[in-house]
Amino acid sequence: MESFEPVLLANIQRPDSHTLAVYEATGGYQTLRRALRELSPAQVVDEVRRSGLRGRGGAGFPTGLKWSFLPADHPGPIYLCVNADESEPGTFCNRVLMELDPHQVLEGTILSAYATRATTAYIYLRYEYPLAYRRLQAAIDEAYAAGYLGRNILGSGFSLDVYIHRGAGAYICGEETGLIESIEGKRAWPRSKPPFPAVEGLFRKPTVVNNVETLACVKHIIERGADWFRSIGVPPSPDDPRDPGSFGPKLFCISGHVNKPGCYEAPLGISCRELIEKFGGGVWKGRRAKAVVPGGLSTGVLSVDELDVPMDFVGPVQKGCLGLGTGGVIVMDETYPMIEFLHNSCRFFAHESCGQCTPCREGTSWALQIVRRIKAGRGRLVDLDLLLEIADNIGIIPGTTICGLADGAAWPIKTAIRKFREELEDYIKRTNPTGYKTRRPVPALDNGSPSHKESPVSFQG
Numbered sequence: 375m376e377s378f379e380p381v382l383l384a385n386i387q388r389p390d391s392h393t394l395a396v397y398e399a400t401g402g403y404q405t406l407r408r409a410l411r412e413l414s415p416a417q418v419v420d421e422v423r424r425s426g427l428r429g430r431g432g433a434g435f436p437t438g439l440k441w442s443f444l445p446a447d448h449p450g451p452i453y454l455c456v457n458a459d460e461s462e463p464g465t466f467c468n469r470v471l472m473e474l475d476p477h478q479v480l481e482g483t484i485l486s487a488y489a490t491r492a493t494t495a496y497i498y499l500r501y502e503y504p505l506a507y508r509r510l511q512a513a514i515d516e517a518y519a520a521g522y523l524g525r526n527i528l529g530s531g532f533s534l535d536v537y538i539h540r541g542a543g544a545y546i547c548g549e550e551t552g553l554i555e556s557i558e559g560k561r562a563w564p565r566s567k568p569p570f571p572a573v574e575g576l577f578r579k580p581t582v583v584n585n586v587e588t589l590a591c592v593k594h595i596i597e598r599g600a601d602w603f604r605s606i607g608v609p610p611s612p613d614d615p616r617d618p619g620s621f622g623p624k625l626f627c628i629s630g631h632v633n634k635p636g637c638y639e640a641p642l643g644i645s646c647r648e649l650i651e652k653f654g655g656g657v658w659k660g661r662r663a664k665a666v667v668p669g670g671l672s673t674g675v676l677s678v679d680e681l682d683v684p685m686d687f688v689g690p691v692q693k694g695c696l697g698l699g700t701g702g703v704i705v706m707d708e709t710y711p712m713i714e715f716l717h718n719s720c721r722f723f724a725h726e727s728c729g730q731c732t733p734c735r736e737g738t739s740w741a742l743q744i745v746r747r748i749k750a751g752r753g754r755l756v757d758l759d760l761l762l763e764i765a766d767n768i769g770i771i772p773g774t775t776i777c778g779l780a781d782g783a784a785w786p787i788k789t790a791i792r793k794f795r796e797e798l799e800d801y802i803k804r805t806n807p808t809g810y811k812t813r814r815p816v817p818a819l820d821n822g823s824p825s826h827k828e829s830p831v832s833f834q835g
């Protein structure tokens with residue numbers, strides 16, 4: 375860690391880092407120039423595959439492998455979708471890249487399109503990022519004018535058009551098949567997989583969907599080589615034959631109760647504690663941490679005893695979390711009530727469920743109703759088991775839903791209850807001293823919604 379030099383954020387401190395002039399002055403687009411001259415698309419795919427790069431959008435799927443699923447003999451067109459929807463709570467690393475170094479993102483995008491034989495790329499951009507929109511569009515215009523985009527790029531015979539598609543303001547638009555539906559002009563309802571987009575995606579054609587940070591990494595892999603990339607991070611675990619390793623630099627966003635919230639770059643495998651102390655400046659007001667979300671809200675929580683976990687694709691899973699996710703670290707200090715965490719999380723996912731699958735639609739809304747009731751001082755101890763039962767039965771992992779939003783809703787519930795049960799039980803007992811022991815059903819709170827008023831729940835107990 376001592377000798378680590380930022381790669382993805384290397385240029386962001388320079389004045390006007392978002393402009394083509396500054397990007398070119400630091401060697402920008404030289405990698406593209408060389409690759410188009412010296413490497414075939416297959417060689418670019420091979421280098422990315424050898425690097426061990428895993429998707430930075432949250433799931434950590436190996437990028438080169440995903441590209442190799444594209445049908446080799448397809449007549450085209452093949453599409454590249456750049457996932458810049460970035461709606462995971464606690465995550466803003468794509469934003470930093472797009473606002474401060476948009477040409478780095480574009481160079482990675484053009485190289486990836488060349489590798490995958492895509493001739494059109496859509497950047498699906500979170501609507502709430504207006505500065506990123508302006509900077510990216512300006513960068514695209516500059517790249518066209520300089521011959522890095524458009525027909526016959528740099529005389530290579532390769533052509534690519536890039537369009538920005540501004541998002542529709544919903545979390546589900548970032549799920550790759552929801553994103554594809556949204557670009558097609560429809561409601562962002564995720565599709566059942568398989569087929570995965572690599573086989574049948576946008577306009578039913580083979581499509582690669584990759585996160586902004588993944589594509590930025592591609593630029594550096596082609597520039598410095600797969601071996602350089604593999605020299606950063608964590609090699610495969612000898613105990614787990616399914617672990618391909620966690621290589622390369624990663625952007626971590628640190629927010630919540632820390633002294634220096636921000637987006638920082640570190641090698642994969644750095645401990646969560648080091649991130650909070652070294653980069654985040656420690657927990658604010660000299661307090662201790664109580665709970666930390668390691669990789670965006672959907673990954674769940676770590677307890678304060680688990681902060682030495684390595685932040686790679688394996689570490690948070692070994693602590694019961696969904697995964698490394700986006701690397702969005704949210705710190706909650708020792709005074710923060712976990713009922714608030716549960717309530718905020720359940721409210722978010724109930725609001726964002728697209729409603730297609732019954733277990734997700736109903737499960738997220740029941741969970742919210744139960745947590746609201748607990749928070750209002752009408753909780754029962756058995757409610758915690760009821761919440762766990764809901765959480766254990768929604769999602770792709772238990773096999774009951776179309777997409778992973780429900781898994782993301784489940785993990786904060788599971789980890790908060792399993793790791794902070796005593797605190798939550800104390801809360802229930804303190805706020806409902808006469809009713810906490812009952813096992814009898816109690817009415818949901820009236821949430822004021824018309825449908826709730828029309829069909830009151832008649833639990834008489």
Ligand SMILES: NC(=O)c1ccc[n+]([C@@H]2O[C@H](COP(=O)([O-])OP(=O)(O)OC[C@H]3O[C@@H](n4cnc5c(N)ncnc54)[C@H](O)[C@@H]3O)[C@@H](O)[C@H]2O)c1
Binds near residue numbers: 549
């Ligand atoms: N970046 C954000 O703002 C954000 C927001 C919400 C969730 N997430 C993350 O999203 C993650 C879940 O993503 P997901 O549901 O897309 O995960 P996933 O595992 O289903 O897919 C990951 C990627 O691998 C590809 N893939 C997987 N198996 C494949 C196969 N057999 N053939 C071809 N391609 C295959 C998928 O097409 C996809 O591109 C969560 O872990 C969460 O961390 C990120």
Ligand SMILES: Cc1cc2nc3c(=O)[nH]c(=O)nc-3n(C[C@H](O)[C@H](O)[C@H](O)COP(=O)(O)O)c2cc1C
Binds near residue numbers: 433458550585588778
């Ligand atoms: C509900 C939901 C929302 C998602 N939102 C995003 C997102 O905003 N950005 C993103 O890159 N990936 C998001 N993903 C993951 C994508 O579906 C997909 O895995 C990713 O874009 C693939 O890129 P990568 O391989 O480069 O990580 C989301 C997944 C789910 C289930």
Ligand code: SF4
Binds near residue numbers: 726729730777
């Ligand atoms: S799991 Fe939830 S968000 Fe995903 S498709 Fe089903 S209802 Fe929609």
